[in-house]
Amino acid sequence: MERHEYDVVVIGAGGAGLRAAIEARQQGKRTAIVCKSLFGKAHTVMAEGGAAAAMGNVNSDDNWMVHFRDTMRGGKFLNNWRMAELHAKEAPDRVWELEAWGALFDRTKDGKISQRNFGGHEYPRLAHVGDRTGLEMIRTLQQRVVALQQEDYQVHGDYEAYIKVFAECTVTRLLKDGDAISGAFGYWRETGKFIVFDAPAVVLATGGIGKSYVVTSNSWEYTGDGHALALLAGAKLINMEFIQFHPTGMVWPPSVRGILVTESVRGDGGVLRNAQGERFMFNYIPDVFKDKYATSEEEADRWYTDQAGNRRPPELLPRDEVARAINSEVKAGRGSPQGGVFLDVSTRLPAAEIVKRLPSMHHQFKELADVDITKEPMQVGPTCHYIMGGVEVDADTAAASVPGLFAAGEVSGGMHGSNRLGGNSLSDLLVFGRRAGAGAAEYIDGLAKRPVVTGVEEAMAEALAPLERAGGENPYEVHHELQRTMNELAGIIRRAGELSEALEVVEKLKSRAKNTAAAGGKIYNPGWHLAIDLRNMLLVSECVAKAALLREESRGGHTRDDYPIMSPDWRRKLLVCSAAPDGSEVSVVEKVQQSMRDDLITLFDRGELSKYLTEDEMAEFDAALAGPLVAQKRES
Amino acid sequence: MGYKAKFRVWRGEGGEGKLEDFTVEVNEGEVVLDVIHRLQATQVPDLAVRWNCKAGKCGSCSMEINGKPRLGCMTRMSTFSEDETITVTPMRTFPVIKDLVTDVSYNYQKAREIPSFTPPADVRPGEYRMQQIDVERSQEFRKCIECFMCNNVCHVIRDHEENKVNFAGPRFLMRIAELDMHPYDVADRKDLAQEEHGLGYCNITKCCTEVCPEHIKITDNALIPMKERVVDRKYDPLVWLGNKIFRR
Ligand SMILES: Cc1cc2nc3c(=O)[nH]c(=O)nc-3n(C[C@H](O)[C@H](O)[C@H](O)COP(=O)(O)OP(=O)(O)OC[C@H]3O[C@@H](n4cnc5c(N)ncnc54)[C@H](O)[C@@H]3O)c2cc1C
Ligand code: SF4
Ligand code: SF4
Ligand code: FES
Numbered sequence: 006m007e008r009h010e011y012d013v014v015v016i017g018a019g020g021a022g023l024r025a026a027i028e029a030r031q032q033g034k035r036t037a038i039v040c041k042s043l044f045g046k047a048h049t050v051m052a053e054g055g056a057a058a059a060m061g062n063v064n065s066d067d068n069w070m071v072h073f074r075d076t077m078r079g080g081k082f083l084n085n086w087r088m089a090e091l092h093a094k095e096a097p098d099r100v101w102e103l104e105a106w107g108a109l110f111d112r113t114k115d116g117k118i119s120q121r122n123f124g125g126h127e128y129p130r131l132a133h134v135g136d137r138t139g140l141e142m143i144r145t146l147q148q149r150v151v152a153l154q155q156e157d158y159q160v161h162g163d164y165e166a167y168i169k170v171f172a173e174c175t176v177t178r179l180l181k182d183g184d185a186i187s188g189a190f191g192y193w194r195e196t197g198k199f200i201v202f203d204a205p206a207v208v209l210a211t212g213g214i215g216k217s218y219v220v221t222s223n224s225w226e227y228t229g230d231g232h233a234l235a236l237l238a239g240a241k242l243i244n245m246e247f248i249q250f251h252p253t254g255m256v257w258p259p260s261v262r263g264i265l266v267t268e269s270v271r272g273d274g275g276v277l278r279n280a281q282g283e284r285f286m287f288n289y290i291p292d293v294f295k296d297k298y299a300t301s302e303e304e305a306d307r308w309y310t311d312q313a314g315n316r317r318p319p320e321l322l323p324r325d326e327v328a329r330a331i332n333s334e335v336k337a338g339r340g341s342p343q344g345g346v347f348l349d350v351s352t353r354l355p356a357a358e359i360v361k362r363l364p365s366m367h368h369q370f371k372e373l374a375d376v377d378i379t380k381e382p383m384q385v386g387p388t389c390h391y392i393m394g395g396v397e398v399d400a401d402t403a404a405a406s407v408p409g410l411f412a413a414g415e416v417s418g419g420m421h422g423s424n425r426l427g428g429n430s431l432s433d434l435l436v437f438g439r440r441a442g443a444g445a446a447e448y449i450d451g452l453a454k455r456p457v458v459t460g461v462e463e464a465m466a467e468a469l470a471p472l473e474r475a476g477g478e479n480p481y482e483v484h485h486e487l488q489r490t491m492n493e494l495a496g497i498i499r500r501a502g503e504l505s506e507a508l509e510v511v512e513k514l515k516s517r518a519k520n521t522a523a524a525g526g527k528i529y530n531p532g533w534h535l536a537i538d539l540r541n542m543l544l545v546s547e548c549v550a551k552a553a554l555l556r557e558e559s560r561g562g563h564t565r566d567d568y569p570i571m572s573p574d575w576r577r578k579l580l581v582c583s584a585a586p587d588g589s590e591v592s593v594v595e596k597v598q599q600s601m602r603d604d605l606i607t608l609f610d611r612g613e614l615s616k617y618l619t620e621d622e623m624a625e626f627d628a629a630l631a632g633p634l635v636a637q638k639r640e641s
Numbered sequence: 642m643g644y645k646a647k648f649r650v651w652r653g654e655g656g657e658g659k660l661e662d663f664t665v666e667v668n669e670g671e672v673v674l675d676v677i678h679r680l681q682a683t684q685v686p687d688l689a690v691r692w693n694c695k696a697g698k699c700g701s702c703s704m705e706i707n708g709k710p711r712l713g714c715m716t717r718m719s720t721f722s723e724d725e726t727i728t729v730t731p732m733r734t735f736p737v738i739k740d741l742v743t744d745v746s747y748n749y750q751k752a753r754e755i756p757s758f759t760p761p762a763d764v765r766p767g768e769y770r771m772q773q774i775d776v777e778r779s780q781e782f783r784k785c786i787e788c789f790m791c792n793n794v795c796h797v798i799r800d801h802e803e804n805k806v807n808f809a810g811p812r813f814l815m816r817i818a819e820l821d822m823h824p825y826d827v828a829d830r831k832d833l834a835q836e837e838h839g840l841g842y843c844n845i846t847k848c849c850t851e852v853c854p855e856h857i858k859i860t861d862n863a864l865i866p867m868k869e870r871v872v873d874r875k876y877d878p879l880v881w882l883g884n885k886i887f888r889r
Contacts, residue, residue, distance in 0.1 A: 043691070044749060045787055046699045101766035107758030107823065109776045109783060116770035134780065140698065141783060152757035164753055195738055224693040258670020264696050369696055372715050373672070481682040525687025528654055529739040532686030 006461070007200045011037045013445045014189050014202045016176050016231065017210030019047035020139075020434030021414025021441070023146035024099075025208045028442025030153055030168045034449065037202060038150070039171045039191065041226050045147045048212050048224055048415075049434065052139025053267035053365065055121055055131025056435070057428035058096035062117040064312070067128040069093040070608050076429060077609075078293075079125040079323045080393070080422020081561045082576055082617040083244070086601045087400035088420040092429070092436050099435035100132050106152070108145040110134055122272040125323040125426040128312075136267050136365045142431060174200060176230070177537055178464040179207060179238040179410070182456035186238070186409030190464040194534065197527020199465055203458050206445040208403075209235060209396060209412040210438065214248075217542045217549075218389035218496070219488040222254055222265040228538040229545035231416035233588075235396045236544060240405040242582040243418040243596075245394035245545070246552035247562040249425055250497045252327035254388025256345035261373050263388040266348065266366060268427045270383075271320045273362050274309055275350035277331070278382070279339040285346075286319035289330035293616045294322060325424045325561050328387040332497055335386065345386035351379055387497055391430065393421045393562055394552070397581065402444030403437050409448060409456070413441035423561025471536035477522030480536040487514050487542060495550045500566045504554040511550060515543050515588075540588060548582040551593045555580055573619040603629040643668045646718070647726040648676065652688070654739040660728065667718050673729065674702055674713035677741070689740040697854060700788030704741050705730045710790040710852045732793040748789050751809040754837070755816055759828035775824045782819035782863055784855045785812065791849035791859055797842045808839035811849035811859050818863035821870065831871045840867060 013029040015022045018040035029036045040047060059072040072093040077084050100118065104110065110132050111119040120129040134141040154164040161167075176191035180201070189202045211231030215223025232242055253266040271277075279285045287305075290298045298319045299305035305318035320327065331346050341347050350359055356379035360367050363378070370376040370383060395418030396405050403411045414434045421429060471480070487510075494507035518540060523533035558572040559565050577598050584591045600606075600622070606614070607629055615623055648663045665680055674692055681688045693699040695714045702713040707728050721727055735743035792798065792810035809817075817834045820826045834840040847860045857863075 042693055042699075042701065043745070046693050046701050048693070050699050050786075051694045051696070098766070101769075104769045105760060105764075105766040107760075107820075107826075109771075109780050109823070112771055112773040112776060116772055119773075134783070137698070137784065140786065144783065144785075148757060151753055154753060155757055195742075224695070224699075226693065259668065260671045260675045261695065365698065372697065372717070374670070479686070481686065485682075523686065529689035529742050530687040531681060531689065 009202055011035050011204040012449050013206045014204040015208045019049035019212055020142055021438040022210030024435050024438025025413055025442035027149055028439045029446050032446035034446050036168045039174050039176055041175050044170050044172045049139045049143045052431055053136040054269045055133030055138045055428050056100055056431035057130045058100045058132055058432050060097045062113055063120040063129040071127055075126050079426040080424055084422030085419030086605055095436045096432040103145050106145050106149045108141055123427045124268055124321045131428040136269050136363050177468050179234050180458050180460050185456050187456035188458045195529055201461055205452055205456055206409050206449050208441045208445055209416050210414045211416045213392045213415045214545045215389045217491045217546045219492045220263040221389040222263055229541045233541035233544045236584045237586055238407055240407045240410055241397045242548055243397045243579050245548040245582055246556050247393035247423045249391040249562045250328045250387040251390035252324055252331050252387055253385040256384050256386045257343040266385050270350050274353040275348055277320050278347045279334045285334055290319050323424055341384040343384045345384040347382040348385045349382035391425055393425055394418045403441035404444050411441040411445050413437040471521050471523040472533055474522040477520045478517050480521040483514055483517050491546055498564050498566050499553050504550050507550045511547050518543055544588050547591050552580040555593055603632055644723050649728040651730040652740050671718045672714055673716040689742045691742055700786030703732055703788045703790050710794050712854050734793040734799050745789055751813045756828055758826055760825045761827050771824045778822045779819045782815050790852045794848045794852045808842050814840055815859050815863040818867040835871050
């Protein structure tokens with residue numbers, strides 16, 4: 006069997022994985038990058054709007070503290086505040102670094118990186134390139150990897166001496182030596198042959214889980230592999246109940262249902278209307294945001310040109326609010342003919358400006374839906390987009406609870422709390438990708454000896470099973486039923502009864518999945534690949550439904566029809582999932598959220614905090630206000 | 642609304658294969674990739690095809706539809722008549738791995754042979770200042786989604802395997818142009834473009850431009866200007882370098 010020794014194996018070649026690999030290599034570690042698609046095709050390539058970083062290029066009042074506050078607010082204060090702090094502080098450096106590696110962002114008049122408005126961000130903050138920012142980011146990182154390979158070629162005569170990409174290669178198991186990580190096992194999609202990585206450190210950067218839902222903006226890669234690999238290796242997942250339904254996915258034609266319509270459409274002036282032509286978002290401004298959003302169309306429209314004197318339009322509320330509002334309008338019978346609402350930019354900007362600012366949206370609607378967005382409104386509705394939950398990690402090093410395991414990007418949990426702000430993912434990938442690479446390098450430096458690979462035989466038998474079975478279940482059918490179940494019973498609006506039902510179906514599907522058969526051989530066989538991925542999707546779905554059933558409140562990406570109120574007591578609790586090595590015994594337990602550091606919590610005013618915190622916590626806050634740390638900060 | 646379409650799909654692996662006929666359901670609004678997926682789910686579970694975004698953004702699903710290089714996810718079924726037989730084959734210029742999936746490693750090799758972005762040593766991150774108008778030319782080329790259809794269609798290599806060694810293809814000649822037009826790049830790749838990467842082989846037929854799903858004007862905006870730069874590089878390279886840096 007093919008076998009490779011590395012210092013660090015990075016699973017995933019999106020923004021997080023590439024940034025982690027670059028860091029590990031820059032710290033002198035021999036690094037493998039493993040990914041399911043071709044190099045440069047990871048999900049990150051699809052990101053449109055931009056990367057949030059408080060550079061203050063467009064509004065000089067912006068700084069890390071404002072960004073930190075926006076991020077915590079967006080996540081309804083459930084965020085791992087240390088991650089939110091590091092993210093807000095380091096994002097500008099990470100974006101500037103991309104520029105030094107060749108990225109070409111759109112510019113301001115004075116030649117700096119331009120920044121655009123996005124939901125939940127107080128100031129224009131997203132570095133962007135039209136509406137293809139993810140492409141720019143992945144290409145830049147890909148080209149940085151190549152640049153490092155060229156350096157290695159100069160020195161060692163081998164491009165792949167220090168960093169090698171294993172593309173179209175899927176990891177199905179992490180390998181361990183006792184408690185610690187010792188490598189990874191996978192197969193080549195092209196040939197079906199197996200491959201073993203022998204490595205003391207593994208960085209998971211596998212992205213999200215959207216393929217468990219029917220209506221999603223996510224690609225086939227998003228089968229929750231990293232989430233499942235971590236669980237099976239003994240690590241923990243947190244916040245799995247929080248899933249972001251992006252308010253604006255395409256609703257027609259059926260085959261493209263769910264494909265994303267970037268939030269930039271609204272950031273650049275687009276408005277939402279129902280079938281009666283009403284700008285309904287004014288009816289959905291929640292109390293906690295009342296003083297930050299415009300209450301009339303006139304004020305909202307003035308904001309685009311004068312942000313100091315006006316409040317922002319309610320179309321730019323955080324995504325969870327907008328998605329729920331659209332859902333309610335459609336349910337109330339005020340939806341568009343094709344089951345969404347109208348998103349209109351055609352009456353808001355000149356046609357040429359639309360084509361310039363939103364070229365790929367213009368293209369996408371023209372090609373896929375016969376709609377010219379410069380002349381008519383789009384029809385849009387919520388789509389499963391992003392999972393806030395993921396591997397529980399240490400904020401500073403990205404280390405999971407299993408020694409040698411690290412996680413960064415969408416697969417990690419905590420940073421975004423109960424709801425992610427648009428643009429905060431791309432910056433998250435860079436900040437924590439780098440930290441994961443550095444964390445892995447540091448971990449290896451502290452190891453006395455290399456751990457030994459075990460468990461290869463078992464991993465191989467597990468992967469081969471669907472091919473060896475004859476006359477079993479069709480994996481496509483099992484997948485389809487899972488997607489429907491999650492969409493209908495554990496989707497945007499949840500109820501106890503439906504979640505329990507979802508869990509029953511998942512249980513049944515789990516046994517059906519163990520009996521799938523893949524026709525054909527080992528060479529590039531998508532049926533076989535799907536049969537293997539099912540284990541991961543089912544495991545992740547179980548975590549989502551179990552955690553969602555337990556959390557008896559509504560917050561961010563978790564809305565319970567039977568518990569519609571956000572509860573300060575629940576804010577203090579995180580739900581933590583774990584499982585046995587064979588994927589059975591998924592358990593979810595409560596864990597107390599750590600209190601925010603004094604110098605961070607005092608960045609908020611009392612009135613705002615009192616909407617989120619318990620009375621005990623408010624008492625702590627009052628004590629902190631009077632405390633020495635804060636007084637010191639005031640003086641300096 | 643739905644109808645049954647006739648599809649002929651190339652199936653095979655390891656250098657052998659043939660066109661196979663299928664009858665398959667098509668619904669309103671679907672694209673060719675949807676139909677390929679329906680074949681997978683209902684008739685041939687091991688039919689190999691690459692895809693990711695299904696929205697023309699990742700460049701994975703390149704194939705030849707009725708002989709023309711196209712993205713499967715951006716080719717609407719409504720562009721064909723209902724009784725037409727639609728033939729789907731893999732990209733011809735690259736070796737087939739299986740069915741519609743080809744070995745595109747040639748492209749990654751070429752990418753690695755082009756010297757990377759080289760900024761001046763004394764500019765630190767955060768200090769870059771560029772005008773929009775100066776970045777726009779390279780930005781056009783950076784729209785490239787690496788579908789490799791331009792390389793697939795270019796006659797220099799389409800039927801001439803032997804030229805692959807000396808020719809980077811339009812995609813990577815354009816990459817050279819992109820770096821050459823980057824306001825902060827100080828490396829000179831002009832000789833390299835001509836001598837190593839075969840810029841001279843290109844006789845500006847514009848076939849590459851025609852197939853580009855991003856509508857990048859590869860020939861007019863990248864290849865021809867690059868050819869001109871190679872030709873009039875007689876002037877003092879220091880002056881050229883200075884122009885480049887101080888233009889911003
Ligand atoms: C349409 C769309 C638009 C978006 N726009 C924005 C935006 O404007 N701003 C923003 O901040 N965020 C945006 N997001 C979210 C953001 O793009 C993603 O959260 C982010 O790109 C995830 O990056 P990642 O590095 O974690 O993973 P990805 O980029 O998804 O990469 C995952 C990698 O892991 C690999 N992988 C997975 N499983 C395995 C396995 N078993 N074995 C080997 N490899 C594996 C995959 O092949 C892939 O290479 C958008 C998302 C979508 C879908
Ligand atoms: S214009 Fe040049 S590169 Fe493009 S297809 Fe023709 S010969 Fe090839
Ligand atoms: S230049 Fe156009 S055709 Fe060529 S690889 Fe890029 S996107 Fe594809
Ligand atoms: S699937 Fe991404 S371009 Fe077609």
